[in-house]
Amino acid sequence: MNWRINESGVSATIENIEWERIHLILTVRLHIDGQKTYDIDKMEFYAVNNFGGCGVKFDVRRKEDIIKLHVNVTNNGDLRCIPRGTYRIFVCEKDCVLAECETSPDIADQLEAMSRNFLYGERGKSYNVTFYIEDGTDTLPFRMHCIALGAVGVTFPQNPSFLKKINLIKALKDCYLSSRSVLRRVYKWYSFLYKSRRKNTVLFMTEQNQKIASNLKAVSDRMVDRQLDQQYRLLYSARPAAAEPQSKKSWIGLMKLLAQSGTIFIDDHAPVLDWLKLDDDTTLIQLWHAGAGFKSSGYSRWGHEGCPSPQSCHRQYKYGIAGSKNIAPFFSEVWGINDEQVLPTGMPRMDEYLDEQHRNEKIKELYEQFPMCRGKKVILFAPTYRGRNKKTAYYPYELIDFEKLYQICGDEYVVLFKMHPWVNKDIVIGKKYADKFLDVKKYPNINDLFYIVDLLITDYSSNIFEYSLMRKPMLFFAFDKIQYSFSRGFHRDYEESAPGKVCYSFEEVLSAITDKDFEYEKVEQYITHHFDYIDSGASDRVIDWILLGKMPENISNAIKKKQEEIQRMHELDFATGMLVQQDD
Structure with a gap:
């Protein structure tokens, strides 16, 4: 890399640090000397370790002279976490290094709070991303340190046992x-x-x-x-x-x-x-x-x-x-x-789900198996489980007001309950509700049920993906959204992404059914965003693209371009320029 920091007329200051789950976002303000001309859109930003090796090429998103640098700390583009090391961030144009990022005085005392630790390995290990300002300089050079750490003892140090150090049986x-x-x-x-x-x-x-x-x-x-x-x-x-x-x-x-x-x-x-x-x-x-x-x-x-x-x-x-x-x-x-x-x-x-012949056959079978659904609008209650895993999975049935739900069904609705297969405790339906409520947990394929369903009530389940193509309304019973977001987390904003009305109590669910307030317009938006193909050709595309090597040109070109970008990142050498800078 050609070192032009002293004569480039470019300076860069990190003004803010944000986190979105595992995504680190650095806000950088660029200042360019009025006598210099650069194409900001072609500038690249790299995190470089003390040995001159490139650990990250940032995804750059620009708005005027404010630039947002994005990186997923679990994947630096090379299918690995950002490697261990202390990094400085350089502003580059092609093979020229134009500036090193400084820290804004406004956030200098907040860097420790902006750092992040990620626990893993049953919480016995941690991947740390720490920000600080390098000592011994007249400026505020920004530094980012990444390291994976393991558990260590906290007792007073003693001489180690020689026999424990050479435990051959354990080693074998x-x-x-x-x-x-x-x-x-x-x-x-x-x-x-x-x-x-x-x-x-x-x-x-x-x-x-x-x-x-x-x-x-x-x-x-x-x-x-x-x-x-x-x-x-x-x-x-x-x-x-x-x-x-x-x-x-x-x-x-x-x-x-x-x-x-x-x-x-x-x-x-x-x-x-x-x-x-x-x-x-x-x-x-x-x-x-x-x-x-x-x-x-x-x-x-x-x-x-x-x-x-x-x-x-x-x-x-x-x-x-x-x-x-x-x-x-x-x-x-x-x-x-x-x-x-x-x-x-x-x-x-x-593919089968979208096949018209299969759909007609299943509709006939379903009405024969569940005759109570004939001539009625069908509500399917199909939430995901609560709990950590298959062994502890449950659903809080006490939140369902069966009596009020039964009353609003009238002559219009029947309700099918299909709980997540991990939920061991079956829903108990009283005899007085048996003419309108039915437990269909044992029915093997929820997708087939969607053919006769007029309203899906769910929460955080991915069953909305298939159901959306029926182009029918959905309600989202998210009584525990805050708790769920902390325990499981969401990878996108829940309210904005849910293709239907979000209800936070069962009373709200009942009111939405009564008022037919489903916010149905969100369904079409969801379909447009989530489906490139609506046909029965997905299996063929998997076979043709992956096994037979008939990948669409635009996709194969994008993959090749990414591979070339990673290769270039490995080949970049900042070491010589950094040594010269240190000598100066």
Whole structure:
């Protein structure tokens, strides 16, 4: 890099520091000497460590001479957290360094409060982003320090035990005899055997369920329909390993399947891949099960209990999928990957859902199975669960005023209750309500129910994604929005994004039903934003774009451009100029 700080006529001051979840936003004011001419829109901002290495290229958003620098601290563009180091921020134009960012005196005493710690690893570890001003200068040079820390003892220091330091038995267990180290070697052994034959082998895998379903099944079935099972060898692995212990035979069998596969499709978090690194010639694809709700997960909730470690299964994805390019940032944030890696193929499971013949068949079946719905408007009450996980999941049924809901149904409505499958306690419907209320929790596919539903009542669930395409109204019963936002977090503003009226009490829900006050206009806005395709071609797009290499040119070009940007970031060398500056 060419050092022009002394003669550039450019100065930059950081005037504010903000956080949006894991996104760091620095407000920078530029001042340019009137005799100098620069194209501000072409300026680039880099965070550079003390050794001259580039750790971040900021996303720059400009309004006149005020510039906002954005970076996701869990992904510096290279699918990793900002690396450990102390960073200064340089303003650059092409290969010229024009200025180093200073700190505004207005925030100098607030830097400590603006710093942030993100706990992970069962709250025993922390990733810290700390801001400070470097000592020993006449100015206020801005510094940002990033580091991952582990738990340490707080007792008074003593001489360490020599025997503990050379505990050979523990070392042997950790390196060779622990279950994970053994399984890694099993995987490597099978990889050696199958490496030359894995190219055309595809594995459909879930660690959350006992059967292949949803997006995985849709893509697999479509490959068979297109006779691609003659070109590709299709393998399957379905285990509830995320919640239940598995046998040694099951684990060894999984290692063999993974080692045989050139492409692996998953549709949820696979904990085994948090600690097992796949070979570089194996492609991992995330066909995420949820459309686009509000709940934070993965790296979106970094710093909260249960969040992933800096390296996890998510970092191994080559691609994930979403309904549209507009919502790709929601998913890339969750997975800690780049926006360009999230392909707007649509959800494969919706191919059948949008098929007219399937819809007509299911409507006939549903009215036969639930005759009380004939000739009535159907309300579906389908909220998400409360609690931390599958074992503790529940729903506070006491908040539902069954009597008043029954009364406002009159001759117009019936109500179906479908609770989240993790909620173990079933809803109890009194006999006097049985002619209008029905528990349909055991009905296998909520999407099919949407065909006969006239009003969906939900909260933070992603079921709104599929239901929105029915172009019917929704209500959102968000009685615990504040508590939920702190415990689970939202990856976008709830009130602005909900495609319907938000109610904070059951009385408000009842009033909205009575007054037919659903704020329906939000549904069309939601559809426009969340769907690039409304058809039955999502499975074909996944197959064509990912397996057959027929990626649309604009998408492949964007991916290539991002890769080139990352490569350039690695190649930039600020070290020489920094040494000269220090000598001065």
